[in-house]
Amino acid sequence: MMQSQGKKPKILFTLCFITCNESILMLNRQYPPWMGKWNGLGGKIEHGETPQKGIIREVCEESGILLPSVTDKGIVRWTDNGVETGGMYLYLAIMPNNQQLKTPQKVAEGVLDWKWISWVLHQENQGIADNVPFFLPKMLYDSRRYEHFCSYENGTIANFRSKLMR
Numbered sequence: 001m002m003q004s005q006g007k008k009p010k011i012l013f014t015l016c017f018i019t020c021n022e023s024i025l026m027l028n029r030q031y032p033p034w035m036g037k038w039n040g041l042g043g044k045i046e047h048g049e050t051p052q053k054g055i056i057r058e059v060c061e062e063s064g065i066l067l068p069s070v071t072d073k074g075i076v077r078w079t080d081n082g083v084e085t086g087g088m089y090l091y092l093a094i095m096p097n098n099q100q101l102k103t104p105q106k107v108a109e110g111v112l113d114w115k116w117i118s119w120v121l122h123q124e125n126q127g128i129a130d131n132v133p134f135f136l137p138k139m140l141y142d143s144r145r146y147e148h149f150c151s152y153e154n155g156t157i158a159n160f161r162s163k164l165m166r
């Protein structure tokens with residue numbers, strides 16, 4: 001397989017999953033990437049911002065939820081036909097009460113809804129951003145941090161592997 005040369009690209013994005021009991025807050029995005037698919041909340045890190053500040057800002061902008069803290073769950077990096085093209089920092093947050101956010105709710109980025117975790121984790125679920133079922137179980141059920149590598153070949157996942165961090 002062709003390898004990318006030189007420096008790894010900077011990680012520019014963040015993604016957060018917020019759980020409440022057996023539910024998880026998902027965004028059905030109305031814009032690319034993942035238009036029409038359910039994903040976590042997140043976005044691009046702004047200049048001079050830490051990834052953690054960035055995700056807290058994005059969650060607030062997209063849902064109005066002001067998270068007091070988030071748990072760092074590692075990184076996803078992706079390659080397209082062997083060339084590393086990007087990455088995102090992963091965060092998890094737990095909310096005591098999902099009534100703090102009534103859903104479904106239309107927001108600027110799409111539709112927010114509390115979904116059953118079991119539905120989201122179903123591998124063949126075509127409605128979810130395609131790589132989420134590969135890394136979400138570790139985010140939810142493993143306290144360790146992972147670096148995940150998602151290889152796309154012509155737009156579909158050809159390989160996915162996860163490595164413990166530190």
Ligand SMILES: Nc1nc2c([nH]c(=O)n2[C@H]2C[C@H](O)[C@@H](COP(=O)(O)OP(=O)(O)OP(=O)(O)O)O2)c(=O)[nH]1
Nearest residue numbers: 013014015033039041042043044078088129131132
């Ligand atoms: N599940 C999953 N999510 C991804 C992948 N790649 C990727 O960027 N995302 C997430 C990270 C971000 O949360 C989101 C993209 O952010 P965005 O383009 O909407 O950024 P933004 O909100 O700052 O948007 P804007 O200012 O450009 O409108 O998609 C991926 O491979 N898998």
